[in-house]
Amino acid sequence: MTTPQDDLLPSTRRTLLHRIALAQSEGRAPSLVATVVRGGKAVWHGARTSVDGHGPDENVQYRIGSITKTFTAVLVLRLRDEGLLDLGDPLEKHLSGTGAGEITIAQLLAHTGGLAAESPAPWWERTPGSLRPDLADVLGEQPFRHPVGRRHHYSNPGYTLLGALVEEVRGAPWEDVLRREVLEPLGLDRTSGDPQAPHAGGWAVHPWADAMMPEPMEDLGRMAPAGQLWSTTGDLARFAAFLIEGDDRVLNAESVREMRTPAAPSE
Incomplete structure (x- = not known):
C-alpha cells in the first residue's frame, strides 16, 4: 500500500527537507514544522x-497567531450567507458603541x-x-x-471587532461558535484556543544572541479572534483544502472563492 509521500519524487523530498532546514537556520527558529498540500x-x-526531547510532527500544536484571522473571517461570511448581515453594513448596525462604527464589515475584513x-x-x-x-x-x-476605506493597513484590533460582531450576532462566545460551526464540521480536532498536549513550548530567540527565552502563554481575551x-x-x-474547495457544511465554494479575491485598494 502506498502513502501520500510515495507520490513525491525522492529529489522533491530532499529539496523540501533542505528548504525547511535552511529556513530554521536562517530564521533561528527553535523548531519548525511544514506540510505540503496537493490536490x-x-x-x-x-x-x-x-x-532536546522535542520531536514535532503533523499532530503537534503550535500557536498559529494571525492565521486565526482566517477562521474569524469564515465565521463572518457564514453570517452573511445566512442573511444575518451584509458586508456593506456599517459595524454600528450590528455592534454599537465601539467608536469605530462607521467602518463597514467588508472594510474590517480587508484591513481597509x-x-x-x-x-x-x-x-x-x-x-x-x-x-484589555x-x-x-x-x-x-x-x-x-x-x-476609512482609503488604503490597506493591517489591523489586529479590526479583527477583534469582527470577533465581537460574531459574538453579538450569535449570542455566544467566539471560540464556542468557531468550534461548533467550523472546527467540528471540518474535523479540526487539534485546533483550539488553549494549547492541548502534545504542543510546542513557547520560546523566543534573543535578538542579539543565540539564546532561547521562555515565551509566555497568555489568554488574549478580547484579542483572541486576531491571534x-x-x-x-x-x-x-x-x-x-477547505479554503480551496469549500464545504457546504461550513462555506460553499462560491463564498470561499470570494474570500480569496483581493478587496483592498492599491497603495
Missing part, C-alpha cells in the same frame, strides 16, 4: 528542531478600515487579555491611523 490532500510532512495595527501598549501578544477587558481598551483613545488559536500542520492542511 486537496497532505502529501508531505517535515520537521526540524533544536529543542483605517484602524491602527496594534492595540495600545503593552504588547497584546505577550500580556493577559485581562488588561473592553473593546474601548483594545481600540484606545485614537483608534484610527488613516481615513489566539493553536493548531497543527495536519489540521491546517485540511483547512487549506
Whole structure:
C-alpha cells in the first residue's frame, strides 16, 4: 500500500527537507514544522528542531497567531450567507458603541478600515487579555491611523471587532461558535484556543544572541479572534483544502472563492 509521500519524487523530498532546514537556520527558529498540500490532500510532512526531547510532527500544536484571522473571517461570511448581515453594513448596525462604527464589515475584513495595527501598549501578544477587558481598551483613545476605506493597513484590533460582531450576532462566545460551526464540521480536532498536549513550548530567540527565552502563554481575551488559536500542520492542511474547495457544511465554494479575491485598494 502506498502513502501520500510515495507520490513525491525522492529529489522533491530532499529539496523540501533542505528548504525547511535552511529556513530554521536562517530564521533561528527553535523548531519548525511544514506540510505540503496537493490536490486537496497532505502529501508531505517535515520537521526540524533544536529543542532536546522535542520531536514535532503533523499532530503537534503550535500557536498559529494571525492565521486565526482566517477562521474569524469564515465565521463572518457564514453570517452573511445566512442573511444575518451584509458586508456593506456599517459595524454600528450590528455592534454599537465601539467608536469605530462607521467602518463597514467588508472594510474590517480587508484591513481597509483605517484602524491602527496594534492595540495600545503593552504588547497584546505577550500580556493577559485581562488588561484589555473592553473593546474601548483594545481600540484606545485614537483608534484610527488613516481615513476609512482609503488604503490597506493591517489591523489586529479590526479583527477583534469582527470577533465581537460574531459574538453579538450569535449570542455566544467566539471560540464556542468557531468550534461548533467550523472546527467540528471540518474535523479540526487539534485546533483550539488553549494549547492541548502534545504542543510546542513557547520560546523566543534573543535578538542579539543565540539564546532561547521562555515565551509566555497568555489568554488574549478580547484579542483572541486576531491571534489566539493553536493548531497543527495536519489540521491546517485540511483547512487549506477547505479554503480551496469549500464545504457546504461550513462555506460553499462560491463564498470561499470570494474570500480569496483581493478587496483592498492599491497603495
